[in-house]
Amino acid sequence: MKIFYWAPFLSNIATVDAVLKSINSLNKYDKKKEFETHIIDAVGEWSQNDSRFKKVNIKKIYKKDIYKLLPKGSFLKSRTSQMIIFVKSLFNLKKMILKEMPDYFIAHLIISLPLLLFSIFNFKTRLVIRISGTPKLNFLRKFFWKLCSKKVYKVTCPTFSTYNTLKKLKIFSDDKLVILFDPVISVKEINKLKHEKMDLKFRNNNYILGIGRLTKQKNFQLLIKAFSKISKKISSLNLIILGEGEDRGKLEKLAIDLSVEDKVDLIGYKSNVFNYLYNAKCFISSSLYEDPGFVIIEAGFLNKIVFAADSKTGPSEILKMSKRGILYENKNYEDLVKKYLDSMNFSDVKLNEKKLNLKKYSSNFTTFAHFKNLRKILVN
Secondary structure, eight states: OOOEEEEOOOOOHHHHHHHHHHHHHHHHHHHHHHEEEEEEEESSSGGGSSSGGGGOOOEEOOSSSGGSSOOOOHHHHHHHHHHHHHHHHHHHHHHHHHHOOSSEEOOOSSTTTHHHHHHSSOOSSSEEEOOOEEEEEHHHHHHHHHHHGGGGEEEESSHHHHHHHHHHHHHSOGGGHHHHOOOOOOOHHHHHHHHHHOOOGGSSOOOEEEOOSSSSSTHHHHHHHHHHHHHHHTTTTTEEEEEEEEEEHHHHHHHHHHTTTEEEEEOOOSSSOHHHHOOOOOOEEOSSSOSSOOOHHHHHTOOOEEEEEEOTTTTHHHHTTTTTTTOTTTTHHHHHHHOOOOOOOSSSSHHHHHHHHHHHHHHHBBHHHHHHHHHHHHHO
């Protein structure tokens, strides 16, 4: 059974890792050798010098690698690049599907292109699309999705909140909608990487950790503001943020303005975040929205207490009304400060109960659990 994945990306977002782990789960646990997996490389994004990409089969559909030339960063630049990928890939993707005739085509990003092609051409391939969060649907987009919905075999949703939202929209019939948790947890890999050496300066375990791209969505400004208040009460505490992005300058200036530049470390992108997570005092997600929120699940697996903004999707579902962690009001740094300081008075029993609940829940996101559930979709 030939399976092609479609996920043209512009930056190293969590979806890239999810696609790789999905493929690796099929390759690793497919004892019957039922599946042959490939990633479609639209404009050279999957041909970059990344050791993770060397372990998967990549199908190039372009003549010239233009990935590094694409504008990246702001919303407008990203939308422009997505349109370029759409136009450049339109005929190449059609040609490749007709030639290779994969059994399944699994689309994670820029799903409008496969939706259009599958609606126009009578491919024998089954189309599976992944939709996360709350889709922004204007009249035209909703009409387009509804028009294409008959050619979609399954729509996978990473959370129940997305599943319920799509069910209410009635764009896709209920029998097409299915919950498929992302393959976030690779047990052996995490247990190995969490012990890797890290900078001695961060080994005292007395730091709050934030992880993600330095963008508006991740809302690290809120985290730095909250930390500036918390550090006045707990002077020995530090804040580490892992990630890179266009907001770096703003965040560095904010730390200086709040006089916490000596306590806040923006240490850039790290291929291994698990050693930092493992040694952290806690993990705080300040994102305006997530679906589901991979690092929250990873932190839970590593038995960390997690604070997260109570957004409509992802974190609120994972932390389940603060039973698996601590939720604070979205966009409200003062509430985060209050919740953090209140937690200092929690008993060990109460904190350990939250940690244990989240660790148990994280088992739904292992690569093996993903393989079993994805196989049910594909084989049936």
